[in-house]
Amino acid sequence: MINPIKIVLITAVLASGCSATGVSSAEIVVMAPSSMVDVIESIVDDQSVAPSYAGSSSLVAQLRDGARADILITASRETMQVAVVEESVLGEPRLLATNHLVVAVADGNPGAITAITDLEQSNRLVGMCSVEVPCGALAAEALTALHLTVAADTFEPNVRSLATKIQLGELDVGLIYRTDADALGLEVVATDRLSEFTTDYLIAPISDQPEPEVEALIDHLISSTSVRAVLDDLGFGSP
Amino acid sequence: MSPPPTRQPRILIGAAAVALTLLMLPLAGMLQRVPWSTLVDRLSDPAVTNALRVSIVVSLWAAVLCVILGMPLAWVMARVDFIGKNVVRAFVMLPMVLPPVVAGTALLFALGRRGLLGQWLDRWFGLTLPFTTAGAVVAATFVALPFFVTTVESGLRQHGESLDEAAAACSANPMSTFIHVTIPSIRGAIGAGAALSWARALGEFGATVTFAGNLGGRTRTLPLATFLALENDPGAALAMSVLLMTVSLIVLIALRGRWGMR
Numbered sequence: 001m002i003n004p005i006k007i008v009l010i011t012a013v014l015a016s017g018c019s020a021t022g023v024s025s026a027e028i029v030v031m032a033p034s035s036m037v038d039v040i041e042s043i044v045d046d047q048s049v050a051p052s053y054a055g056s057s058s059l060v061a062q063l064r065d066g067a068r069a070d071i072l073i074t075a076s077r078e079t080m081q082v083a084v085v086e087e088s089v090l091g092e093p094r095l096l097a098t099n100h101l102v103v104a105v106a107d108g109n110p111g112a113i114t115a116i117t118d119l120e121q122s123n124r125l126v127g128m129c130s131v132e133v134p135c136g137a138l139a140a141e142a143l144t145a146l147h148l149t150v151a152a153d154t155f156e157p158n159v160r161s162l163a164t165k166i167q168l169g170e171l172d173v174g175l176i177y178r179t180d181a182d183a184l185g186l187e188v189v190a191t192d193r194l195s196e197f198t199t200d201y202l203i204a205p206i207s208d209q210p211e212p213e214v215e216a217l218i219d220h221l222i223s224s225t226s227v228r229a230v231l232d233d234l235g236f237g238s239p
Numbered sequence: 240m241s242p243p244p245t246r247q248p249r250i251l252i253g254a255a256a257v258a259l260t261l262l263m264l265p266l267a268g269m270l271q272r273v274p275w276s277t278l279v280d281r282l283s284d285p286a287v288t289n290a291l292r293v294s295i296v297v298s299l300w301a302a303v304l305c306v307i308l309g310m311p312l313a314w315v316m317a318r319v320d321f322i323g324k325n326v327v328r329a330f331v332m333l334p335m336v337l338p339p340v341v342a343g344t345a346l347l348f349a350l351g352r353r354g355l356l357g358q359w360l361d362r363w364f365g366l367t368l369p370f371t372t373a374g375a376v377v378a379a380t381f382v383a384l385p386f387f388v389t390t391v392e393s394g395l396r397q398h399g400e401s402l403d404e405a406a407a408a409c410s411a412n413p414m415s416t417f418i419h420v421t422i423p424s425i426r427g428a429i430g431a432g433a434a435l436s437w438a439r440a441l442g443e444f445g446a447t448v449t450f451a452g453n454l455g456g457r458t459r460t461l462p463l464a465t466f467l468a469l470e471n472d473p474g475a476a477l478a479m480s481v482l483l484m485t486v487s488l489i490v491l492i493a494l495r496g497r498w499g500m501r
Contacts, residue, residue, distance in 0.1 A: 057470040125370065127452070153452065154370050154453050155452075155467075157463075157467060165369075170351045170369050170370075
């Protein structure tokens with residue numbers, strides 16, 4: 001007779017065996033926000049890196065729930081701070097890059113947007129990031145500082161889904177990061193009023209005593225000219 | 240005298256217990272993290288009640304549309320033989336297996352402002368579905384429709400054609416037979432299909448956020464509010480999850496009791 005509990009235990013052992021062999025131990029697991037995909041992909045070929053992409057807050061939540069990783073990159077200071085306070089990240093965060101908001105419009109500018117104040121017009125289809133995620137929090141901060149009242153038509157869960165809807169022409173305009181506008185080739189309305197609203201990308205080793213390879217990879221990401229060229233290309237600002 | 244007990248292979252029961260554990264363990268894990276003491280406060284928060292209201296409106300409309308659109312389709316699938324029926328069946332089932340985000344993107348390409356059909360809706364009627372409650376209804380209907388069609392189709396197959404044929408023999412016209420004989424004879428399946436599709440619509444997330452966006456009071460349904468709350472207020476997210484789970488469980492348990500899904 002087979003005891004059901006025994007089966008559960010056997011299954012659990014098998015399952016843990018699978019996960020242990022899923023990621024080779026030589027690979028450095030880098031958790032990075034969606035906006036960093038192209039940067040990380042540019043080093044994947046040369047380095048033994050296993051990237052894991054999601055929104056910054058989701059990454060922090062994954063760490064909280066026990067996800068194994070070597071390096072965390074977040075798209076804002078606040079999200080990194082959460083991981084540090086929760087002791088998911090024990091290493092020292094360093095500045096990797098900066099990003100700022102732009103007014104991105106759909107192809108052909110169907111909303112005839114010429115200034116950021118046009119976002120206040122109720123007949124434009126306006127998209128924002130949800131305030132729960134860094135780009136939405138930054139946009140809300142910017143609009144408040146500029147004394148603008150914008151009735152958005154949608155609050156997207158991440159910046160890429162917002163950028164995509166602008167690209168598809170489903171939205172007239174939205175506040176997104178410069179890098180996402182560049183990545184999708186979106187038209188941007190010239191305004192200097194947003195450039196001061198920046199977000200900092202921080203990078204930190206998970207462990208307070210990281211492996212030399214992990215430290216070397218972080219140094220490489222921060223100071224190598226090749227990575228810096230990719231960052232510049234993508235529209236990120238230098239620290 | 241009671242019949243002799245059937246011998247049941249115990250290994251199957253053990254394996255079934257593993258499967259059940261897999262299904263229930265995540266729920267148990269969630270329940271032990273729910274902030275029970277503040278549950279009522281969290282659920283009476285305007286942000287939650289707003290999302291609940293949108294969810295109820297959207298899911299009920301979706302269920303109604305599933306019945307109206309799904310009834311004829313289920314009948315065709317059960318009663319009419321035609322070439323390529325297997326392919327049609329695959330299309331009917333597709334939303335069940337498609338990642339909902341893909342479904343939402345496909346809906347944008349079809350019904351968005353610059354979509355295949357959407358551009359004409361916009362040009363001729365000034366009608367744009369994305370970012371409206373109607374858009375959320377369309378997204379929910381798309382993913383929920385297969386649940387209605389498959390349930391009713393199987394009801395029609397079990398019911399068989401004999402009653403319909405008897406009515407036809409009494410020279411009732413086909414449409415009248417459909418309305419007065421076929422539909423009443425499978426009302427259990429229709430009810431079950433409507434409830435299932437409603438429950439699916441209630442839980443819909445990916446297609447909704449992709450096609451209809453996320454705006455409080457208009458398109459932010461409970462699953463969307465839950466997902467966003469996970470970013471910075473896990474307690475609220477858990478409270479809403481409990482609400483969704485409870486409602487869905489009640490529907491599924493009631494289904495079993497009242498209609499006896501077979």
